[in-house]
Amino acid sequence: MFRITRQTPLPLHSVAATRRMEHAAMQVLAAHTLMQRAGLAAARLALALAPHARVIWLACGPGNNGGDGLEAAMHLHAWGMRPVVSWLGEEERLPPDARCSLQRARAAGVLFTDEPPAGLSAQDLCVDALLGIGATRPPEGRMAGWLAHMHASAARVLALDVPTGLNADTGHMAQPLPAPRAERHTLTLLTAKPGLFTAHGRDACGTVWFDDLGAPAALPAGEPPAAWLGAQPAAPVPPAACRPHASHKGCFGDVAVIGGECSAARGTAMTGAAWLAASAALHAGAGRVYVCPLADAGEPAPAAWAALPEPELMLRRFSALELRAITAVCGCGGGQAVQAVLPAVLRACPRLVLDADAINALAASTALQAAVRQRSAEGHATVLTPHPLEAARLLGSSASAVQQDRLAAARTLAARLDAVVVLKGSGTVIAAPGQPPCINPTGNARLATPGTGDVLAGLIGARLAAGAHPWPAACQAAWQHGALADDWPALQSLTAGELARRLRP
Numbered sequence: 001m002f003r004i005t006r007q008t009p010l011p012l013h014s015v016a017a018t019r020r021m022e023h024a025a026m027q028v029l030a031a032h033t034l035m036q037r038a039g040l041a042a043a044r045l046a047l048a049l050a051p052h053a054r055v056i057w058l059a060c061g062p063g064n065n066g067g068d069g070l071e072a073a074m075h076l077h078a079w080g081m082r083p084v085v086s087w088l089g090e091e092e093r094l095p096p097d098a099r100c101s102l103q104r105a106r107a108a109g110v111l112f113t114d115e116p117p118a119g120l121s122a123q124d125l126c127v128d129a130l131l132g133i134g135a136t137r138p139p140e141g142r143m144a145g146w147l148a149h150m151h152a153s154a155a156r157v158l159a160l161d162v163p164t165g166l167n168a169d170t171g172h173m174a175q176p177l178p179a180p181r182a183e184r185h186t187l188t189l190l191t192a193k194p195g196l197f198t199a200h201g202r203d204a205c206g207t208v209w210f211d212d213l214g215a216p217a218a219l220p221a222g223e224p225p226a227a228w229l230g231a232q233p234a235a236p237v238p239p240a241a242c243r244p245h246a247s248h249k250g251c252f253g254d255v256a257v258i259g260g261e262c263s264a265a266r267g268t269a270m271t272g273a274a275w276l277a278a279s280a281a282l283h284a285g286a287g288r289v290y291v292c293p294l295a296d297a298g299e300p301a302p303a304a305w306a307a308l309p310e311p312e313l314m315l316r317r318f319s320a321l322e323l324r325a326i327t328a329v330c331g332c333g334g335g336q337a338v339q340a341v342l343p344a345v346l347r348a349c350p351r352l353v354l355d356a357d358a359i360n361a362l363a364a365s366t367a368l369q370a371a372v373r374q375r376s377a378e379g380h381a382t383v384l385t386p387h388p389l390e391a392a393r394l395l396g397s398s399a400s401a402v403q404q405d406r407l408a409a410a411r412t413l414a415a416r417l418d419a420v421v422v423l424k425g426s427g428t429v430i431a432a433p434g435q436p437p438c439i440n441p442t443g444n445a446r447l448a449t450p451g452t453g454d455v456l457a458g459l460i461g462a463r464l465a466a467g468a469h470p471w472p473a474a475c476q477a478a479w480q481h482g483a484l485a486d487d488w489p490a491l492q493s494l495t496a497g498e499l500a501r502r503l504r505p
């Protein structure tokens with residue numbers, strides 16, 4: 001058993017693949033072995049998490065997830081921890097493994113109660129063994145009541161395999177849990193599942209532990225995992241320290257940020273977005289960084305642009321950019337003006353990040369979408385960085401539909417546009433055609449502040465400009481962006497500008 005950290009790249013397996021692996025393991029192991037191992041692992045973790053618990057309450061459901069809880073209760077009982085079990089099931093409908101565990105727990109003298117214990121305190125522990133990968137609908141009735149009691153208490157919660165109510169494939173939860181009052185932990189069994197790490201998964205799970213139950217995941221040859229947690233090993237981008245002595249600033253890739261619309265007609269200015277992306281590219285090690293502000297059709301850049309907040313950045317009119325030689329980050333604060341420049345950018349830029357209004361413009365034009373696909377045929381690199389609403393516009397759906405299955409949304413877009421797609425949000429999903437997506441393990445809600453997406457786009461631009469392929473560039477950038485936020489001092493506010501300045505090559 002080990003705790004999954006942001007340093008642990010891990011294959012993630014769907015519920016269907018997990019079932020197949022379970023079946024294969026059961027063919028070679030003695031009956032009931034997997035559940036006994038699951039119960040022992042759960043009991044060990046419970047004891048480690050709450051060694052001084054006065055009460056360990058195990059809420060056990062009607063299937064094998066409940067069986068894991070019953071096995072765990074037996075060990076805790078044997079170790080003198082006096083666990084209390086509430087079991088919710090019908091004996092005649094129990095699967096054989098869970099029935100065997102129910103009989104063993106009763107025979108061992110484990111205490112059963114129909115009422116959840118009152119007065120749970122911070123040193124106590126609740127074990128959620130209600131539903132695992134067999135959940136078919138949201139919890140209701142008594143089960144929902146027990147869950148509410150558990151999460152309203154001051155006690156820590158340990159969920160077995162999957163927090164009850166969470167879709168293990170997608171991370172969607174019809175009734176999201178309330179904000180935690182105490183630590184949450186999840187011990188996932190046999191395989192790690194994608195839904196634990198994206199959408200509602202991260203909030204529902206808390207710290208995730210993994211035990212393969214001595215039956216390491218084995219897929220049929222050639223079958224990939226459903227996703228990866230964390231970037232797979234990829235050719236690293238050489239850091240600045242490795243720069244040859246005989247080099248100059250033109251050797252490290254030029255990035256041009258095209259966006260930051262300032263519209264006199266509409267009285268709006270989004271110049272900050274472009275500035276943030278440019279600042280990110282600069283601090284992430286790009287050789288030269290240009291900012292190309294967009295204004296009302298054909299208008300010269302407004303005077304406000306003359307004083308860029310970072311003097312290392314250089315202004316360029318769009319017509320003065322050498323599109324065939326640069327890495328472009330297009331769309332940050334692009335407004336409507338970006339529509340006019342997109343066809344040329346898509347045609348010419350060898351390395352391109354499309355963000356924000358560039359994505360909105362694509363969503364409104366099948367011709368532009370075809371131009372994105374054409375780029376791949378010409379060997380050009382394209383990364384799109386939609387947030388869920390932008391992804392929904394591209395897919396013709398809604399943000400909530402995207403959030404219900406983030407992996408599917410990212411995969412569909414990557415296949416449709418033949419490009420790398422970074423679907424942002426909690427558990428950012430990075431998808432590329434023909435391979436399993438990656439779920440980024442870093443980041444937190446402190447990033448939910450204006451402009452952090454622009455910073456990510458600029459960072460990816462710098463990585464592409466340094467010669468990285470789009471997939472590792474996107475995975476590494478998402479990881480670094482989120483890790484900075486995770487390590488941010490608790491009492492300092494996180495702003496996008498400061499985030500950009502703390503990036504490193």
Ligand SMILES: NC(=O)C1=CN([C@@H]2O[C@H](COP(=O)(O)OP(=O)(O)OC[C@H]3O[C@@H](n4cnc5c(N)ncnc54)[C@H](OP(=O)(O)O)[C@@H]3O)[C@@H](O)[C@H]2O)[C@@H](O)CC1
Nearest residue numbers: 022034035063064065131132133134135136137138139161
């Ligand atoms: N995979 C492995 O290798 C291993 C698996 N193990 C463990 O087994 C777990 C999978 O067990 P499982 O298949 O019995 O499913 P589980 O999650 O217990 O639920 C199914 C039951 O719940 C019911 N039910 C569903 N939704 C409901 C609702 N909302 N409200 C009320 N009831 C609801 C459903 O009934 P039905 O839908 O037919 O009404 C059925 O009776 C897995 O997560 C892991 O913990 C380990 O022991 C060892 C190795």
Ligand SMILES: Nc1ncnc2c1ncn2[C@@H]1O[C@H](COP(=O)(O)OP(=O)(O)O)[C@@H](O)[C@H]1O
Nearest residue numbers: 387424425426444445447448450451452453454
């Ligand atoms: N709750 C969250 N957890 C983790 N990351 C988040 C969260 N909220 C936002 N982020 C990250 O912050 C960035 C926000 O990007 P975006 O939505 O484009 O905002 P903006 O347009 O203001 O830059 C993305 O990288 C996203 O993944």
Ligand SMILES: [K+]
Nearest residue numbers: 128131160162
């Ligand atoms: K559970």
